[in-house]
Amino acid sequence: MSKQELPVVDVSEGACCAPLAREPLNAAEADELAPLFKAIGDPVRLRLLSLIACHDGGEACVCDLTSAFELTAPTISHHLKVLKQAGLIDSERRGTWVYYWINPQVLQRLSAILGPRQATGLVPA
Amino acid sequence: MSKQELPVVDVSEGACCAPLAREPLNAAEADELAPLFKAIGDPVRLRLLSLIACHDGGEACVCDLTSAFELTAPTISHHLKVLKQAGLIDSERRGTWVYYWINPQVLQRLSAILGPRQATGLVPA
DNA sequence: GCTCTAATTTGACATATGTCTAAGCAGAGC
DNA sequence: GCTCTGCTTAGACATATGTCAAATTAGAGC
Numbered sequence: 001m002s003k004q005e006l007p008v009v010d011v012s013e014g015a016c017c018a019p020l021a022r023e024p025l026n027a028a029e030a031d032e033l034a035p036l037f038k039a040i041g042d043p044v045r046l047r048l049l050s051l052i053a054c055h056d057g058g059e060a061c062v063c064d065l066t067s068a069f070e071l072t073a074p075t076i077s078h079h080l081k082v083l084k085q086a087g088l089i090d091s092e093r094r095g096t097w098v099y100y101w102i103n104p105q106v107l108q109r110l111s112a113i114l115g116p117r118q119a120t121g122l123v124p125a
Numbered sequence: 126m127s128k129q130e131l132p133v134v135d136v137s138e139g140a141c142c143a144p145l146a147r148e149p150l151n152a153a154e155a156d157e158l159a160p161l162f163k164a165i166g167d168p169v170r171l172r173l174l175s176l177i178a179c180h181d182g183g184e185a186c187v188c189d190l191t192s193a194f195e196l197t198a199p200t201i202s203h204h205l206k207v208l209k210q211a212g213l214i215d216s217e218r219r220g221t222w223v224y225y226w227i228n229p230q231v232l233q234r235l236s237a238i239l240g241p242r243q244a245t246g247l248v249p250a
Numbered sequence: 251g252c253t254c255t256a257a258t259t260t261g262a263c264a265t266a267t268g269t270c271t272a273a274g275c276a277g278a279g280c
Numbered sequence: 281g282c283t284c285t286g287c288t289t290a291g292a293c294a295t296a297t298g299t300c301a302a303a304t305t306a307g308a309g310c
Contacts (some may be wrong), residue, residue: 062286066286074287074288074289078286096286098287
């Protein structure tokens with residue numbers, strides 16, 4: 001299955017761009033957004049995300065990531081899985097190695113949710 | 126041992142504005158930021174934050190908040206405490222009621238961390 | 251002082267989470 | 281086919297988390 005381009009949820013709807021502070025999130029929006037923040041609510045996963053995002057070519061091999069922590073490979077694998085299931089990153093196997101890259105749109109969306117204003121053009125004033 | 130040396134980092138330093146994707150977060154920065162994202166990584170707390178931010182006058186009484194959920198008062202109180210301890214909101218008692226308001230700077234900072242670019246003027250490039 | 255309401259704290263509980271070890275799977279190279 | 285390396289899965293375990301009921305604290309009004 002290709003999780004690569006699946007929107008997962010109707011992103012274009014309510015929780016897409018309107019910032020938190022503009023109108024109250026309803027339960028459904030919150031249920032959809034919270035897991036994303038939860039996924040980055042762990043120091044290891046935050047660093048993983050950052051490492052992947054900053055890595056040369058926009059993608060990183062698991063071996064690069066594992067060596068940056070004092071954690072076992074299964075633990076890193078677990079965190080990568082959490083990030084991937086949240087839709088924040090995606091991956092592909094190439095030969096022996098598995099590469100991960102971030103999904104910039106999701107990150108951008110979260111940024112917009114927290115941002116003070118700017119509905120990213122959805123609502124034209 | 127090499128994981129973290131300082132529990133709290135000076136916010137004005139690295140983790141202040143530079144987005145995730147610009148340079149890898151170090152362990153200390155991640156340890157400082159992750160709890161903030163974790164705090165909003167819960168649907169109830171996300172909605173609480175949004176409700177408070179959107180409320181008239183920029184602040185909301187606990188009674189207003191409690192009535193928006195099908196949860197007991199202690200549970201709401203717990204979530205508010207988590208948000209407050211994370212620094213996302215603040216509160217004050219006025220007579221019988223307790224009012225909460227958000228700390229916009231913290232929210233803005235998180236937004237900047239996730240944002241694609243814009244170091245908020247830190248590095249001119 | 252008494253009581254009423256608003257909110258928090260305490261304690262309990264089931265569930266979720268982060269980590270590890272051990273085992274399994276997938277290619278590469280012999 | 282065998283083995284080696286890279287990565288994931290499975291299972292176990294201690295700790296953290298979300299929720300509630302009961303008890304407690306804080307003011308307001310009588």
